[in-house]
Amino acid sequence: MTFADLAPQLVNGLANASTLFLLASGLSLIFGVTRVVNFAHGSLYMLGTYVGISVTEHVSGPLGFWGGIVVAGLAVAVVGVLIETLVLKRIYHAPELFQLLATFAVVLIVKDLALIVWGAEDILGPRAPGLKEAVEIAGSAIPEYDLFLIAMGPVVLGLLHLLLSRTRWGVLVRAATEDREMVGALGVNQAWLFTGVFALGSLLAGLAGALQIPREPASLNLDLIAITDAFVVVVVGGLGSLHGAFVAALVIGIVKALCVALGTVEVAGFGIDFTRLTLVVEFLLMAGTLAVRPFGLFGRPVAVSEPSRSVAAVVAPGKRFHVGFVIGVALLACAPFVVDEYLLVLGTDILVFALFAASLHFLMGPGGMVSFGHAAFFGAGAYVAALLVRQAGWSMLGAIVATPFAAAALGLAVGWFCVRLAGVYLAMLTLAFAQIAWSIAFQWDDVTGGSNGLVGIWPADWASAKRDYYWLTLAFCAPAVWALWHVTHAPFGHALRAGRDAPARAEALGIHVRRTRWFAFPIAAAGAGLAGALFVFSKGSLSPEVMAIARSVDGLVMVLLGGVQTLTGPVAGAALFTWLQDETLRHTEYWRLVLGAVILALVLAFPRGVVGSLSALFPKGGAR
Amino acid sequence: MNLLEARDLEKRYGGVHAVAGVSFSVAAGERVALIGPNGAGKSTCFNLIGGQVRPDAGSVVLDGKPVTGMKPRALFRRGVARTFQITATFASMSVVENVQAAIASHLGESFRPAGSATHAHRDAALALLARVGLDAQSDRHCAQLAYGDSKRLELAMALANAPRLLLMDEPTAGMAPGERHALMDLVTRLTASDGVSVLFTEHDMDIVFAHADRLLVLDRGRLIAQGAPSAVRADPEVQRIYLGGHA
Numbered sequence: 001m002t003f004a005d006l007a008p009q010l011v012n013g014l015a016n017a018s019t020l021f022l023l024a025s026g027l028s029l030i031f032g033v034t035r036v037v038n039f040a041h042g043s044l045y046m047l048g049t050y051v052g053i054s055v056t057e058h059v060s061g062p063l064g065f066w067g068g069i070v071v072a073g074l075a076v077a078v079v080g081v082l083i084e085t086l087v088l089k090r091i092y093h094a095p096e097l098f099q100l101l102a103t104f105a106v107v108l109i110v111k112d113l114a115l116i117v118w119g120a121e122d123i124l125g126p127r128a129p130g131l132k133e134a135v136e137i138a139g140s141a142i143p144e145y146d147l148f149l150i151a152m153g154p155v156v157l158g159l160l161h162l163l164l165s166r167t168r169w170g171v172l173v174r175a176a177t178e179d180r181e182m183v184g185a186l187g188v189n190q191a192w193l194f195t196g197v198f199a200l201g202s203l204l205a206g207l208a209g210a211l212q213i214p215r216e217p218a219s220l221n222l223d224l225i226a227i228t229d230a231f232v233v234v235v236v237g238g239l240g241s242l243h244g245a246f247v248a249a250l251v252i253g254i255v256k257a258l259c260v261a262l263g264t265v266e267v268a269g270f271g272i273d274f275t276r277l278t279l280v281v282e283f284l285l286m287a288g289t290l291a292v293r294p295f296g297l298f299g300r301p302v303a304v305s306e307p308s309r310s311v312a313a314v315v316a317p318g319k320r321f322h323v324g325f326v327i328g329v330a331l332l333a334c335a336p337f338v339v340d341e342y343l344l345v346l347g348t349d350i351l352v353f354a355l356f357a358a359s360l361h362f363l364m365g366p367g368g369m370v371s372f373g374h375a376a377f378f379g380a381g382a383y384v385a386a387l388l389v390r391q392a393g394w395s396m397l398g399a400i401v402a403t404p405f406a407a408a409a410l411g412l413a414v415g416w417f418c419v420r421l422a423g424v425y426l427a428m429l430t431l432a433f434a435q436i437a438w439s440i441a442f443q444w445d446d447v448t449g450g451s452n453g454l455v456g457i458w459p460a461d462w463a464s465a466k467r468d469y470y471w472l473t474l475a476f477c478a479p480a481v482w483a484l485w486h487v488t489h490a491p492f493g494h495a496l497r498a499g500r501d502a503p504a505r506a507e508a509l510g511i512h513v514r515r516t517r518w519f520a521f522p523i524a525a526a527g528a529g530l531a532g533a534l535f536v537f538s539k540g541s542l543s544p545e546v547m548a549i550a551r552s553v554d555g556l557v558m559v560l561l562g563g564v565q566t567l568t569g570p571v572a573g574a575a576l577f578t579w580l581q582d583e584t585l586r587h588t589e590y591w592r593l594v595l596g597a598v599i600l601a602l603v604l605a606f607p608r609g610v611v612g613s614l615s616a617l618f619p620k621g622g623a624r
Numbered sequence: 625m626n627l628l629e630a631r632d633l634e635k636r637y638g639g640v641h642a643v644a645g646v647s648f649s650v651a652a653g654e655r656v657a658l659i660g661p662n663g664a665g666k667s668t669c670f671n672l673i674g675g676q677v678r679p680d681a682g683s684v685v686l687d688g689k690p691v692t693g694m695k696p697r698a699l700f701r702r703g704v705a706r707t708f709q710i711t712a713t714f715a716s717m718s719v720v721e722n723v724q725a726a727i728a729s730h731l732g733e734s735f736r737p738a739g740s741a742t743h744a745h746r747d748a749a750l751a752l753l754a755r756v757g758l759d760a761q762s763d764r765h766c767a768q769l770a771y772g773d774s775k776r777l778e779l780a781m782a783l784a785n786a787p788r789l790l791l792m793d794e795p796t797a798g799m800a801p802g803e804r805h806a807l808m809d810l811v812t813r814l815t816a817s818d819g820v821s822v823l824f825t826e827h828d829m830d831i832v833f834a835h836a837d838r839l840l841v842l843d844r845g846r847l848i849a850q851g852a853p854s855a856v857r858a859d860p861e862v863q864r865i866y867l868g869g870h871a
Contacts, residue, residue: 314716316742487737494725494741495734498714504676505712509781510700510729519735 006261007140013257015146018153019208021249023226024233025160025242026204032177032240033197036088037424039103042227043110044080044202048072048209049218050118053125062129072210073203080202084195090604097370101560102603104553108596111220116590120220125213145214157246173197177240224549228431232282235428236289238299247297252282280439283432287417290429294421316489329478336467344470350578351477352535357558357570358481359527365564366488367520368500370427373434374555377525379547381407381532383441383448386457386542396460400476400533407529408522415521419514434552441544453543457536473534480530485567487523496520561602625688627652627821628789633672633682642668644845653819657832660842661865666825667793669842674706674791675699705787709794711774713766719777720762723749726784752780755814772803783814790815792824796831804828808835
């Protein structure tokens with residue numbers, strides 16, 4: 001391979017690195033000061049792209065293009081300030097997980113608002129006036145706009161550096177990143193500081209989105225793509241470190257470019273297609289970085305706080321709880337005699353997701369470990385079950401029974417890496433593993449069917465009626481949920497909680513905290529895997545979407561909606577979420593908007609989760 | 625024979641020689657107080673013994689066997705228990721469940737996925753709570769306990785493995801003066817009957833002189849005096865540190 005082959009890809013990669021840095025630096029600033037993991041940051045980026053293109057459509061020429069970028073940046077900054085003042089400001093003192101849930105809701109709302117305004121079709125942007133040509137460097141044609149972007153990265157880094165080191169405001173931002181309480185104690189108006197940082201971070205996200213106009217079309221998928229990319233950069237660089245984000249963006253941009261440039265390479269007789277790696281290489285990089293440096297390249301341990309540290313009393317389920325559970329399951333078993341087939345299908349979904357949410361809760365609640373990638377286990381279960389039936393000729397029942405074991409093995413492997421980290425870093429590593437799993441499913445055409453997935457995975461004849469499959473699902477889900485609850489209140493669950501509540505005390509009492517956390521993974525994975533297996537037969541087909549980020553986010557929303565401090569919460573959250581999604585989908589294509597608004601309303605009204613808040617209102621009530 | 629022996633312990637943090645060659649021993653059943661002005665290296669020394677911090681040099685020997693750098697959980701299995709300066713209990717559990725978790729760990733049941741942790745070893749846990757005078761509050765949420773009662777709870781948890789050596793870092797910090805003596809009387813009562821050795825750090829000299837058999841005085845990372853309370857009290861070097869400052 002010559003330099004001439006490599007150069008265009010390298011330039012492309014470096015140009016990408018610049019916008020990636022703009023995006024990630026905004027996220028990093030916001031996290032550093034407010035400690036909010038802002039999932040809506042990618043939505044701000046997406047808005048920047050749409051607004052920028054809209055302006056160029058109405059105003060032609062250089063004014064439209066360059067003016068459009070500025071307008072997009074400012075407009076997105078305004079949106080950011082609105083989000084901060086209307087939503088986040090009210091919940092800065094709520095548990096961090098609730099802030100996360102609120103930002104999820106904003107993602108849903110922004111996505112549908114964009115759909116309403118700009119439609120579902122991708123929109124191509126114009127090329128940059130004055131920078132449309134290519135220049136020839138060392139025999140390769142290099143687009144001028146790429147060179148412009150490459151210059152933008154260091155310029156923005158320099159400006160941010162000056163802002164943070166030379167202005168009073170910048171010093172306050174850095175002080176707040178180091179020690180928030182200290183700044184509060186010094187009499188600084190925190191409210192304005194937070195709003196200001198949100199405006200700056202949003203501005204950067206909007207600019208990043210708008211600057212990408214000539215290079216990629218505006219689409220409704222940009223939000224989650226952008227937020228994952230930004231998270232990866234921030235985590236690799238180290239939370240709160242601008243220089244780290246810059247270096248990480250460069251490294252990721254270059255490595256991606258190399259993968260494209262390398263193409264297929266023969267290694268030891270095997271043809272390895274590096275272009276396929278582009279989908280996953282940043283996550284491999286992140287996993288590798290975190291394995292060696294648990295706080296990223298330039299991060300320091302101080303920046304991390306555990307996202308879940310519930311101190312609310314957890315009361316062990318008593319006899320009444322068990323009786324209630326049995327009665328509840330008995331009632332559910334009677335449902336097919338009362339309700340129509342449509343509701344039975346919905347009921348099957350609810351059961352599946354109740355198990356999925358309960359298994360995620362096992363990690364998040366007693367384990368105190370937030371996973372952004374729980375769909376990996378769900379999806380793995382779905383694929384394993386489908387393949388056992390399709391490729392290995394197993395019976396449906398055999399496949400469903402075997403799946404939890406396969407998922408548990410995966411959980412054991414993934415967990416081994418994850419428990420070495422804590423807090424947001426742990427969450428991001430779970431996301432990395434989920435993306436790796438997703439890209440395997442997406443690209444391994446021969447086995448998984450690639451992006452088309454697999455079809456015709458129907459239940460065995462004896463369970464093919466909707467009613468029978470509903471019962472089958474209940475027969476698996478109810479005991480599985482009960483088992484998860486049982487483990488939570490068994491000595492293992494208490495040891496896990498002990499390690500979460502007071503790690504040093506638990507270690508001094510002989511509890512191997514890391515190992516208890518590790519073993520929580522296969523247990524949670526088994527539950528999610530079983531849910532995935534039941535899911536695939538109920539739908540008859542599956543695609544990589546089954547383990548996409550969106551599904552992991554759904555799981556988080558279910559758990560947080562119900563309340564992470566209670567056992568029954570996640571199950572109620574799953575039912576509420578699944579029902580709401582179905583109900584709104586029947587009446588409007590804008591189900592995300594409705595769902596987002598409902599979640600936002602619930603978060604603002606019940607900052608402890610639905611079940612958590614209800615049981616706080618009725619302290620002796622049934623929910624535990 | 626001595627239960628605990630620390631030999632030439634050293635620990636540096638950057639340029640600071642927090643512990644600079646400290647040797648001492650604790651006999652079986654002995655109550656030893658580690659004292660010294662702020663920054664003397666008490667806490668670091670304590671964490672070197674308790675396994676929270678690994679020494680740069682030197683060794684720790686427990687009952688004739690080397691335990692240098694061993695993790696706290698491994699020391700627990702060898703009969704070492706400890707309480708923390710800032711009271712740490714399992715906030716999501718009830719008082720008795722805290723003790724039950726400690727007992728389950730002692731019996732090697734922390735990985736048992738079946739059976740109710742709320743029922744297992746409840747009687748043994750209640751008996752331990754009775755020994756520290758907390759039995760009446762056993763089913764309260766532990767976050768509701770008064771500060772002094774949290775200290776008692778920690779003590780009950782520390783006794784779950786029937787320790788041979790109890791390490792207490794500032795056991796009476798943050799307590800009212802009257803409560804302090806009550807807590808240390810309790811410690812003395814609980815440990816003397818079973819011949820448990822106690823090593824504790826303490827700021828309050830009244831407590832130290834009343835409840836320790838022997839004192840170890842640290843200053844700037846070095847052991848400058850040790851002996852019976854009356855002898856240490858008369859030591860001119862110790863008087864200089866405590867009364868005359870460093871002038």
